[in-house]
Amino acid sequence: MDYLPLAQALADQLHADGIPEHIASLFRRVPRHAFLPDVMWGDGRTRYDRAEDPDGWMRAAYSDQPLTTQVDDGAEGGPGIATSSSSAPSVMARMLTAARIEPGHRVMEIGTGTGYHAALLCELVGDIRVTTIEIDQEVADRAHSALIAEDYAPELVTADAEKLASIGDGRHHRIIATCQVAEIPEAWLVQLHARGRLITPWAPTPGAPAGVLAVLEDCGGDVQGRFEGSLAFMWARGQRRGGHMVPDVDAVPDRITHADGDPRTLLDGETGLLMSLLVPGWAHGMAMEPGASEPHVWAVSTRCGSWARMHPDGRVEQFGPRRLAEEFAGALTWWRGEGRPTVDDFGLTVTADGCRSVWLREPRAELWTLHAADHDDADDVG
Structure with a gap:
């Protein structure tokens, strides 16, 4: 051809x-x-x-x-992950x-x-x-x-x-x-x-x-x-860190609430991307409960042992000092109050010593900062 x-x-x-x-x-x-x-x-x-x-x-x-x-x-017999x-x-x-x-x-x-x-x-x-x-x-x-x-x-x-x-x-x-x-x-x-x-x-x-x-x-x-x-x-x-602790499906939460609608949408698509910019220090994935017809979405803090599970039936299970689901919901409310800025309204500053700050509209309007010496912690500035 x-x-x-x-x-x-x-x-x-x-x-x-x-x-x-x-x-x-x-x-x-x-x-x-x-x-x-x-x-x-x-x-x-x-x-x-x-x-x-x-x-x-x-x-x-x-x-x-x-x-x-x-x-x-390039290894033989692996799971077929694209590299x-x-x-x-x-x-x-x-x-x-x-x-x-x-x-x-x-x-x-x-x-x-x-x-x-x-x-x-x-x-x-x-x-x-x-x-x-x-x-x-x-x-x-x-x-x-x-x-x-x-x-x-x-x-x-x-x-x-x-x-x-x-x-x-x-x-x-x-x-x-x-x-x-x-x-x-x-x-x-x-x-x-x-x-x-x-x-x-x-x-x-x-x-x-x-x-x-x-x-x-x-x-x-x-x-x-x-x-x-x-x-x-x-x-x-060198940055494929996949070692975040995944909450076991049998892990017992210390707080259970019910959301109006499907709480998984907080971490879905463009909303999920916005959450990653607004809320520092977490990773997420999906898992299935025994007998469930749809997977739930879990989020785990990279700063402590806190986690959240968000289920298709509206259940929100959380554990630990960080209430991740509530942080997400609060961030979404704040984002709406700011006029629903798009991804292009956000930016990043990286200093010579490795400090990273995410900001909205201008560098002075920092939302959070991750210091080079504290790779697993972040300060909420905005």
């Missing part, structure tokens, strides 16, 4: 959806399929095998969907647009993956101005082969970008991370040029309902900026 009409259609759709032409045209010029493995997985775990269905595989390559290219960090992918083209285009890359800029990419995004950057500023970092040696080797085959030659470094000391003169005008983080690594701030821009998927903590696209500007060693909508990525390997 000729890929050119598919690439043209993809670029045209991106431009029609508001992506600037100079960014959309990159997706016309760089062949995405050249960076993808022969077997990959799309939305809904749909499997695409180039040998079995070459046309279907090629159409998937130019569809606007993320394509999983590695599971279980590397080619992001949806619209997401790549959105991040490139937010970066506002200009001619002459040096750009660092955190997370090479397939190498496709690095190739887009090479088209934008030239190979010599692109550095891309990949933690997984096997993934890096495949990306390097694909880049060379397509005549791209960025600087490709295999290393843990969270611990990277310096590359070159240690300053890049733009840093784009293709993995989600809660803690902005100091190593990234060290690499950022004065008045540079850092683009990263961010969430307050692993286990939050979703993430946001953080667009952060250098402010003399600190970085700060607003969020530009919701965005969920695979977590950076």
Whole structure:
């Protein structure tokens, strides 16, 4: 199958959806399929095998969907958890647009993956101005082969970008991370040029309902900026903390109330994302009670042993000094009183010593702050 009409259609759709032409045209010029493995997985775990269905595989390559290219960090016999992918083209285009890359800029990419995004950057500023970092040696080797085959030659470094000391003169005008983080690594701030821009998927903590696209500007060693909508990525390997204590279905609450309607909606979709920005220090998930037809949603504090379970029948069970469900309900009331601000009205400040503050509308209006020395605690400021 000729890929050119598919690439043209993809670029045209991106431009029609508001992506600037100079960014959309990159997706016309760089062949995405050249960076993808022969077997990959799309939305809904749909499997695409180039040998079995070459046309279907090629159409998937130019569809606007993320394509999983590695599971279980490449280990055999695992549960099939996606650990590397080619992001949806619209997401790549959105991040490139937010970066506002200009001619002459040096750009660092955190997370090479397939190498496709690095190739887009090479088209934008030239190979010599692109550095891309990949933690997984096997993934890096495949990306390097694909880049060379397509005549791209960025600087490709295999290393843990969270611990990277310096590359070159240690300053890049733009840093784009293709993995989600809660803690902005100091190593990234060290690499950022004065008045540079850092683009990263961010969430307050692993286990939050979703993430946001953080667009952060250098402010003399600190970085700060607003969020530009919701965005969920695979977590950076060093921040995949899944060790929060999940409340057992048999755990006995010390408070039971009943909500009007389904209390699970507090942590669902856009509302759940807002709760993660308004209420610090918690993670969540789903579980089934014996005999239940629908799962309940649980939330657990990352600051103490408190937890809450919210059931489809309206039951709200809580335990511990933090009444998480009541914190969520109170935050929702406060949000309505503030005029229902959108995600784009919130922002983040990260100081050089690792202190993180979420704010509403302007940096002085802090909602909460997490200090670098207190990774499991937060001060409510607003």
